[in-house]
Amino acid sequence: MTEFSIRPMGDADIATAAALYGRCFGEDWAVQSLRDLMRTPGCWGLIAYAPDPVGFLLARIVVGEGEILSIGVDPDRRREAFGKTLMEAAIVLSQQSADAMFLEVGTDNPAADALYRGLGFRQVGLRKDYYRRPGGRRADARILRLDLTKDL
DSSP: OOOOEEEEOOGGGHHHHHHHHHHHHSSOOOHHHHHHHHTSTTEEEEEEESSSEEEEEEEEEETTEEEEEEEEEOGGGTTSSHHHHHHHHHHHHHTTTOSEEEEEEETTOHHHHHHHHHTTOEEEEEEEEEEEOGGGOEEEEEEEEEESSSOO
């Protein structure tokens, strides 16, 4: 496996994370918009380097609940455990101040769904037509939850 490091996302990493988001999802995330998000109470991020930037994770914790807002791995570097390692780091960090963690995953994204379920997330809801996809297609979102009070 490729050697890499994960570190907390700082202000200097925001433009890098916005560019990674564009590569991962095919749509832009304005640097200022991401900067504003990161300044809201409870929001934080992680970024992975190998040695170039390969992935990011954005999360927040509010009133004892964690939420993964977005996670992405450079399409050329997928299936190298970056996503799993980012998620594991986020879980460990969230256990310090949250009892549960939530996220949404498209029903059309079986690889991500398998990753999250492999980490112990379980479906607790469904949002119909939540995601807009290219060509006007829509996809449902599974709402997944992980209990952070159990030993993982």
